[in-house]
Structure formats: C-alpha cells, structure tokens
Amino acid sequence: AQTIHQWPVAExxxxxSPLSLGCTIKGKSSPNLYWxxxxxxGTLQQLFYSITVGQVESVVQLNLSxxxxxxxxxxxxxxxxxxxxxxxxxxxxxxxxxxxxxxxxEGSKLTxx
Amino acid sequence: QQQVRQSPQSLTVWEGGTTVLTCSYEDSTFNYFPxxxxxxxxxxxxxxxxxxxxxxxxxxxxxxxFNKREKKLSLHIIDSQPGDSATYFCAAGYNxxxxxxxxxxxxxxxx
Numbered sequence: 651a652q653t654i655h656q657w658p659v660a661e662x663x664x665x666x667s668p669l670s671l672g673c674t675i676k677g678k679s680s681p682n683l684y685w686x687x688x689x690x691x692g693t694l695q696q697l698f699y700s701i702t703v704g705q706v707e708s709v710v711q712l713n714l715s716x717x718x719x720x721x722x723x724x725x726x727x728x729x730x731x732x733x734x735x736x737x738x739x740x741x742x743x744x745x746x747x748x749x750x751x752x753x754x755x756e757g758s759k760l761t762x763x
Numbered sequence: 764q765q766q767v768r769q770s771p772q773s774l775t776v777w778e779g780g781t782t783v784l785t786c787s788y789e790d791s792t793f794n795y796f797p798x799x800x801x802x803x804x805x806x807x808x809x810x811x812x813x814x815x816x817x818x819x820x821x822x823x824x825x826x827x828x829f830n831k832r833e834k835k836l837s838l839h840i841i842d843s844q845p846g847d848s849a850t851y852f853c854a855a856g857y858n859x860x861x862x863x864x865x866x867x868x869x870x871x872x873x874x
Contacts, residue, residue: 694807694852694864740806749814750795750858754806 652677654755656741662761663731671726671758673741681743683724684752685716688738700724736762765790767855769865778874782840786853786865789834795858796836798827801850801867810851811838814858843872 654675663669675681685697687710698716700706706716713732717725724741741755769786776782786796797812813820813827813836820827826839836855840847850869856862 691867691869693866694854696862742806746859749812751797751809751812752854752862753809754799757804757806759804 652681652743652753654741654743654753656739656755656758658758659756660759660761662763665733665762666730669726669728669731669735669760671739671760673724673726673755675722675724675741675743678722678743680721682746683718684742684744685724685726686740686742686754687712688740688757690737692737694740698726731762733762736760765863767853767863767865769853769868771868772866773869773871775871775873776843778843778845778872780843782838782843782847782870782872784838784851784853784868784870785835786837786855787833787835788855788863790855791831791834793855793857795856795862796827796829797854797862798825798838799852799854799864801852807852845872845874848872 657672682701684699686694687697688694696709698706700718703718703721714728739758742752745751767788794815798810799807800810801807811822811825811827813829818829824841828837848871850867852867853865854862
C-alpha cells in the first residue's frame with residue numbers, strides 16, 4: 651500500500667524567515683506529486699505538480715518554489731515568508747493507473763507571525 | 764475562471780437523519796467528480812467518486828448522484844452519525860487531468 655508522509659507536522663515562523671516543507675511517498679514508483687495550500691476554513695488550491703524527478707510545474711504564484719530531488723520526494727520552500735503564507739500545506743499523489751484518484755498526506759500546518 | 768460551487772457552507776443534522784450536500788460546476792467536459800472528507804488538522808480523505816458515465820454510486824451509507832444535464836452532483840449520507848461531523852469537499856475535473864475543488868461544507872451531526 652502507498653503511504654505519503656509530510657514533515658514537519660507544524661511550524662511557527664517569523665515573517666521574512668525561510669521555509670522548507672517536505673513530502674515522501676512510499677510504495678509507488680514515479681508518482682505524480684502535488685502541493686496544495688488550504689487557508690483556515692478554505693478550499694484546496696493546487697500550487698505545484700511534478701511528474702518526474704527534476705521537473706516541477708507551477709500552477710499558482712505565491713512566492714513559493716518546489717523541487718523534486720528524488721522520485722519519492724517533493725519539497726516546498728521559500729526564502730522569505732509572508733503573513734499570507736500561513737495555512738495548511740498538503741502533499742498529494744495521483745493514481746493514474748486507477749480512476750485518477752488523488753490521495754493527500756496528513757498535512758503541515760504553517761503559522762507565520 | 765472555472766468554478767465549482769458547493770452548498771450549503773455549513774449544515775447541522777440530527778443523528779440518524781439524512782445529510783444532503785450539493786455542488787455545481789461549469790465545464791461540461793468534466794468527467795470525474797470525487798468527494799473528500801476532512802477532519803480538523805488532517806488531510807482530506809477520498810470518500811467516494813463518480814465518473815460522468817454513471818449517475819449514481821453507493822458506498823455504504825454514502826451515495827453520490829450525478830446529473831450531467833444540470834451539471835450538478837450531490838452527496839447523500841443516510842443514518843448520519845456524530846463521527847460524520849467533518850468538512851466535505853466536492854471536486855470536478857478530469858480523471859486524467861485537473862481537479863477543481865469546491866469551497867467545502869462544514870457538517871455537524873447532533874446526537
């Protein structure tokens with residue numbers, strides 16, 4: 651069975667500080683990976699997707715960047731946090747071999763002060 | 764901009780009752796419609812999904828209905844339980860492409 655793990659679970663950071671959030675998926679080779687952002691009480695907004703190592707496509711510009719250094723790893727980062735970056739960040743993978751189901755990780759809660 | 768509209772924003776149902784959540788979408792070419800359940804502090808979990816070739820799919824107490832002509836879908840929860848209290852998101856898109864999520868419905872089941 652596939653498992654998706656995100657780290658850290660939660661972060662409290664200062665405005666202007668750097669950020670790195672990570673995601674690892676096990677049990678699935680060459681997965682399509684996604685980063686989503688969710689404001690408190692809000693909808694799910696896709697930020698980035700990656701279909702292979704080294705390739706990342708941006709969907710929404712939020713002064714964030716993403717990288718895919720390994721087949722099973724997806725990283726979200728920024729050098730300078732804004733207050734508007736606060737929220738819940740979700741990594742997900744898509745099962746193209748099935749009916750196209752999208753599966754989310756447990757999420758990382760970010761509070762920017 | 765393509766949108767997926769979800770209603771109501773919040774809903775309270777008595778235990779044992781039937782919950783009905785609805786969504787509408789704009790793009791008639793969409794063919795894949797999943798529903799997600801999210802508990803506070805957790806990632807959304809896929810609850811049930813339907814492809815546009817079907818008009819109904821059932822999984823235990825959860826049933827999703829799809830109306831292609833009206834571009835609407837709904838989620839029915841029968842015998843609603845306090846453990847069903849969560850936020851529910853519908854989505855619309857392609858099973859091999861993009862997905863757009865609704866704004867969510869916060870459901871509370873009262874014992």
